[in-house]
Amino acid sequence: MQLLEQLEAHLSDAGCDPGVIAHCRTVNAVAAGYARSPVIDRKLLTAGAMLHDLGRSETHSLHHAEVGADLARQTGCPDEVVRIVQRHIGAGLTVEECSLLGLIPRDSVPQRLEERIVAHADNLVKGTRVITPEERMDRSVTLGRKFMVRAFRLGLDLEPLRHLR
Numbered sequence: 001m002q003l004l005e006q007l008e009a010h011l012s013d014a015g016c017d018p019g020v021i022a023h024c025r026t027v028n029a030v031a032a033g034y035a036r037s038p039v040i041d042r043k044l045l046t047a048g049a050m051l052h053d054l055g056r057s058e059t060h061s062l063h064h065a066e067v068g069a070d071l072a073r074q075t076g077c078p079d080e081v082v083r084i085v086q087r088h089i090g091a092g093l094t095v096e097e098c099s100l101l102g103l104i105p106r107d108s109v110p111q112r113l114e115e116r117i118v119a120h121a122d123n124l125v126k127g128t129r130v131i132t133p134e135e136r137m138d139r140s141v142t143l144g145r146k147f148m149v150r151a152f153r154l155g156l157d158l159e160p161l162r163h164l165r
Contacts, residue, residue, distance in 0.1 A: 003043065004028075007050035014071060015057035019127070024050050026128045031121035036164035041080075041114055048084030048118045051077065055085070062101055065089045065108070083112070088119045091151040109150075120158050123151055 004025075011021050028049035035042050055068025069086035077085075092109030099105040110116040123136050133155050137148060 003046060004050065007047060010051065010075070011054060011057070014054055014075075016054065017056075020053050020056045022128045023125060024053055026125045026130065027052060027118065027121045030124050030130060031117050034117045034121065034158055034161040037113075037161055039113065040117070040161075044078075044080050044084075045114045045117060047077070047081045048088075048114055049121060051081060052085055052088040052118050052122060062089060062103060066104055080112070080114070084110075084115050084118050087111075087115050088122050090123065090147055091119055091154040097146075110154075116154060117158060117161070120154050123155075 008021055008025075011024060016024075028046060031045055031049040032042075034040075035045050051068070051072055053064065053068065054071050055064035055066065057071070058064070058067050065086055065088060069082050072082045072085050073079075087108045087110040089108065093101070093103070094109060095105045095107050098108055110119045124131055124133065126135075133152075136151065
């Protein structure tokens with residue numbers, strides 16, 4: 001069985017609906033566009049992109065990242081994949097932001113390149129439709145200035161990766 005098929009089966013077995021699985025496929029396709037650098041672990045990127053919404057099998061709230069990270073950990077996913085799932089919300093959340101949102105207060109800002117790419121790719125996908133960074137910013141106005149600046153900078157940092165050959 002191919003890696004993508006295994007990851008889709010993992011999502012399905014966890015209880016993710018077909019819409020979530022389709023969204024994850026689209027995020028994976030967008031993330032792949034940023035994976036041209038030889039320093040990127042493509043298997044890790046694929047696993048993280050496909051499993052980033054694993055927690056939506058149980059909740060569609062912001063807690064889905066925590067739930068998904070726990071599920072990924074329980075099913076034996078490597079720590080690197082667990083961190084992608086945990087840190088994919090928006091452009092990441094600081095300890096303080098997590099606490100204010102009722103999440104476990106921990107640093108959930110993506111650090112590793114693969115974590116950052118999945119968070120950014122997820123920001124560029126609404127359902128299964130790829131949106132522009134401008135559309136994402138328009139949708140993010142209610143999230144506040146700190147989030148918007150962090151998401152904007154994340155996009156700026158990663159955009160050159162799409163143009164590598």
